[in-house]
Amino acid sequence: MTPQPPPRTFIVHVEDRPGVLSRVISLFRRRAYNIDSLTVANTENASLSRITLVMAADEREARLLEANLYKLIEVLYVEHATPQGQVSRELALIKVRASEETRPAVLQVCEVFRARAIDVTPTSMVMELTGAPDKIDGLIEMLRPHGIIELARTGTVAMARGPQSPLTALLETPPPGKAA
Amino acid sequence: MTRPGASPKTEQLTPGSGLSPSGSTPERVPGTAKCTGAEIVWDVLASEGVDVVFGYPGGAIMPIYDAMHQRSIRHVLVRHEQGAAHMADGYARASGKVGVCLATSGPGATNLVTGIATAMLDSSPIVCITGQVSSSLLGSDAFQEVDITGVTLPITKHNYLVTRAEDIAPTLREAFFIARSGRPGPVLVDITKDAQQATTDAALPPRPVLRSGYRPDLSPSEASLERAAELIAAAERPLIFCGHGIVKAEASALLMELVEKTGIPVASTLLGLGAFPALHPLSLGMMGMHGEAWVNNSIQESDLIIALGMRFDDRVTGNLKTFARKAKKIHAEIDPSEVNKNVTVDVALTGDLHKTLTGLLPRIQRRTCTRWVEHINSLKGTASVRDIQYMPHNGRLHAAHVIHDLWWLTQGKATMVTDVGQHQMWEAQYYRHERPRQLITSGGLGTMGFALPAAIGARFAKPEEEIWLVVGDGGFQMTASELSTCAQEGIKLNVAIINNGYLGLVRQLQQLFYDNRYSATPLHNPDFVKLAEAHGLMGLRVSRREEIPDAVAQARSSPGTTVIDFRVEQEDVVYPMVPAGADLDDMIRRPEPGNEAQGTRQWTSGAV
Numbered sequence: 067m068t069p070q071p072p073p074r075t076f077i078v079h080v081e082d083r084p085g086v087l088s089r090v091i092s093l094f095r096r097r098a099y100n101i102d103s104l105t106v107a108n109t110e111n112a113s114l115s116r117i118t119l120v121m122a123a124d125e126r127e128a129r130l131l132e133a134n135l136y137k138l139i140e141v142l143y144v145e146h147a148t149p150q151g152q153v154s155r156e157l158a159l160i161k162v163r164a165s166e167e168t169r170p171a172v173l174q175v176c177e178v179f180r181a182r183a184i185d186v187t188p189t190s191m192v193m194e195l196t197g198a199p200d201k202i203d204g205l206i207e208m209l210r211p212h213g214i215i216e217l218a219r220t221g222t223v224a225m226a227r228g229p230q231s232p233l234t235a236l237l238e239t240p241p242p243g244k245a246a
Numbered sequence: 247m248t249r250p251g252a253s254p255k256t257e258q259l260t261p262g263s264g265l266s267p268s269g270s271t272p273e274r275v276p277g278t279a280k281c282t283g284a285e286i287v288w289d290v291l292a293s294e295g296v297d298v299v300f301g302y303p304g305g306a307i308m309p310i311y312d313a314m315h316q317r318s319i320r321h322v323l324v325r326h327e328q329g330a331a332h333m334a335d336g337y338a339r340a341s342g343k344v345g346v347c348l349a350t351s352g353p354g355a356t357n358l359v360t361g362i363a364t365a366m367l368d369s370s371p372i373v374c375i376t377g378q379v380s381s382s383l384l385g386s387d388a389f390q391e392v393d394i395t396g397v398t399l400p401i402t403k404h405n406y407l408v409t410r411a412e413d414i415a416p417t418l419r420e421a422f423f424i425a426r427s428g429r430p431g432p433v434l435v436d437i438t439k440d441a442q443q444a445t446t447d448a449a450l451p452p453r454p455v456l457r458s459g460y461r462p463d464l465s466p467s468e469a470s471l472e473r474a475a476e477l478i479a480a481a482e483r484p485l486i487f488c489g490h491g492i493v494k495a496e497a498s499a500l501l502m503e504l505v506e507k508t509g510i511p512v513a514s515t516l517l518g519l520g521a522f523p524a525l526h527p528l529s530l531g532m533m534g535m536h537g538e539a540w541v542n543n544s545i546q547e548s549d550l551i552i553a554l555g556m557r558f559d560d561r562v563t564g565n566l567k568t569f570a571r572k573a574k575k576i577h578a579e580i581d582p583s584e585v586n587k588n589v590t591v592d593v594a595l596t597g598d599l600h601k602t603l604t605g606l607l608p609r610i611q612r613r614t615c616t617r618w619v620e621h622i623n624s625l626k627g628t629a630s631v632r633d634i635q636y637m638p639h640n641g642r643l644h645a646a647h648v649i650h651d652l653w654w655l656t657q658g659k660a661t662m663v664t665d666v667g668q669h670q671m672w673e674a675q676y677y678r679h680e681r682p683r684q685l686i687t688s689g690g691l692g693t694m695g696f697a698l699p700a701a702i703g704a705r706f707a708k709p710e711e712e713i714w715l716v717v718g719d720g721g722f723q724m725t726a727s728e729l730s731t732c733a734q735e736g737i738k739l740n741v742a743i744i745n746n747g748y749l750g751l752v753r754q755l756q757q758l759f760y761d762n763r764y765s766a767t768p769l770h771n772p773d774f775v776k777l778a779e780a781h782g783l784m785g786l787r788v789s790r791r792e793e794i795p796d797a798v799a800q801a802r803s804s805p806g807t808t809v810i811d812f813r814v815e816q817e818d819v820v821y822p823m824v825p826a827g828a829d830l831d832d833m834i835r836r837p838e839p840g841n842e843a844q845g846t847r848q849w850t851s852g853a854v
Contacts, residue, residue: 080459081457081458081459084407085395085407088396088399089399092399092400096400126586129586130583130586130587133582133583133585134583136459136582136583137581137583138459139404139424139457139459139460140457140459141459142458142459
């Protein structure tokens with residue numbers, strides 16, 4: 067059996083137009099890939115959006131997907147990020163059972179993970195946590211015995227380290243994926 | 247953000263067909279007064295050099311049809327929108343220009359889908375303009391509303407929904423540019439009815455504003471050209487693969503120069519046939535599933551493959567694990583996503599083939615491949631003897647005879663359009679295509695029903711040429727209603743129905759791999775002669791080989807479309823054949839002479 071390929075992060079810089087997201091996602095859909103996480107929002111430039119997409123793919127698949135993403139007219143630049151070269155964060159809201167007796171224990175765990183309580187009722191709390199995805203996984207595991215009522219995760223957003231934006235570079239030279 | 251692509255070279259931007267209105271000057275000078283969105287559509291078409299459109303009217307595209315009056319662009323009324331898309335495609339393939347089709351919303355638009363997918367898989371530049379319900383009704387499941395941009399998302403190079411009259415001109419400009427540049431392909435522009443009706447004084451943009459994300463103008467790096475030249479100099483058993491890209495890039499002359507300089511033999515894909523002349527001594531003919539054994543065996547023995555404008559489709563390679571294992575591979579291809587997709591290559595020359603070959607040729611030393619070519623030629627012997635064409639015949643009619651005699655009687659000069667199936671493979675094997683765009687056929691999607699409408703499109707692209715379409719009895723019936731279009735438009739075509747009473751290629755697979763269980767492949771056909779006559783066209787029937795010349799002569803001399811019903815041997819099989827997924831040289835070969843109807847089901851590997 068072939069081992070499951072590692073998760074990869076693609077950061078896709080696109081024009082902010084109707085239908086762009088479905089074009090991008092359609093590429094993954096037609097190859098029957100399962101997307102682990104997807105986040106989309108505007109950027110500092112109102113005409114551009116940024117898609118961060120995490121999925122399992124081997125090296126060859128990743129390269130082909132990148133080339134196919136570049137075939138979309140609205141795609142400006144694709145970053146094929148590596149864990150070493152990027153920072154990535156995710157936001158989670160976790161609604162957990164917490165009675166008067168268990169509340170201190172819940173808060174104690176959350177303090178270790180630097181999560182914040184943003185809503186409290188006599189029987190529940192909503193915690194907010196930002197961090198790397200595996201840190202969020204860790205908190206969820208710790209809270210699970212208390213009883214998780216509801217869980218909302220945003221999916222990963224990622225950014226390359228260092229002073230440059232790939233779009234700054236794009237202004238000067240064509241992106242590597244577009245040249246021979 | 248400043249657009250990175252805002253100031254590229256002018257020649258990148260100028261549409262190939264020129265920007266000034268040609269002979270078809272509209273009544274008004276565009277942009278000087280208020281005009282409707284529908285009028286703008288025709289202004290842009292005229293300025294893009296469009297002389298014919300294929301379409302079918304309906305409620306949501308009525309304003310565009312209404313604005314068609316007093317235009318000098320010819321409109322061809324089809325009988326089904328699938329026909330319109332294939333006609334635009336056939337026109338594009340025959341002319342090298344962008345083909346245009348029109349359809350209304352909903353069912354009109356969805357009927358285009360097969361034609362659009364066909365154009366997509368064969369990289370054919372077409373622009374499809376569809377009407378859409380008014381923008382206030384969008385998304386309400388209004389009468390004849392369908393989300394056609396959503397439907398065609400995976401089968402268009404790009405598509406648009408236009409809801410404002412002022413967006414029509416720039417969008418259509420961009421659509422034409424995208425359709426014809428880079429790796430060509432179909433572009434769909436869906437225009438709401440209110441946008442067609444609204445007036446605007448926006449001037450016609452002189453050229454498309456290039457989107458920053460679209461960079462079709464690739465060229466290979468100097469380093470990869472150098473490396474390719476080194477490999478070519480060092481190879482002892484090199485082969486050139488000639489693909490559709492040679493046709494698209496108009497690079498046949500450069501390919502010839504490369505071959506004359508190096509003596510490297512040329513194998514062709516189905517869609518590459520004609521891009522290198524079939525009668526040239528270094529032309530090997532078609533490779534792949536129904537390619538000749540000497541071609542496929544040569545591929546497996548070669549030490550260098552120079553693949554030009556082809557994409558290593560599974561019909562070409564057979565089993566990828568064993569495909570050309572001894573060969574290094576150079577892949578010249580305009581679409582970066584095709585490089586290393588099916589076959590891992592040693593050198594990628596990503597970019598326009600014209601530029602690639604222009605860059606490569608000066609780096610190549612003059613050389614010959616005499617011993618290698620002699621070896622390949624020595625493989626031809628027995629295979630040719632078993633060829634049905636060389637067997638003694640008893641007057642009965644084999645499809646191979648029909649194609650061979652057509653080639654002979656038309657002096658090899660006709661533009662050939664085929665449908666999909668056994669007849670398509672026989673056409674590819676027995677007609678000798680000498681020039682690019684001489685063969686028009688659906689390769690990638692394998693669309694039955696393609697031939698008749700595509701031939702109508704080709705007729706408008708090549709009004710002076712003799713056009714024959716070779717079509718099976720199955721595929722012909724998928725779009726036979728377009729005979730009515732031929733009659734109404736007064737179009738001269740020669741239709742050769744290769745009628746064996748079966749869905750032949752499927753039956754062949756049943757014969758070879760499903761123990762002769764002919765499940766749903768026998769066809770009860772109409773009388774094709776009467777069908778032609780019902781349309782006011784001439785119909786002829788041929789059932790013996792001796793009758794071919796007379797029938798062909800009658801068809802050629804008739805001023806209108808003629809349908810010839812060739813009643814061929816019913817259970818003939820296309821040989822040779824690489825079964826799907828088998829190794830390229832593990833072929834089912836032609837049968838022994840005298841046994842042609844049964845065929846050999848013996849598997850012979852390796853040598854001839």
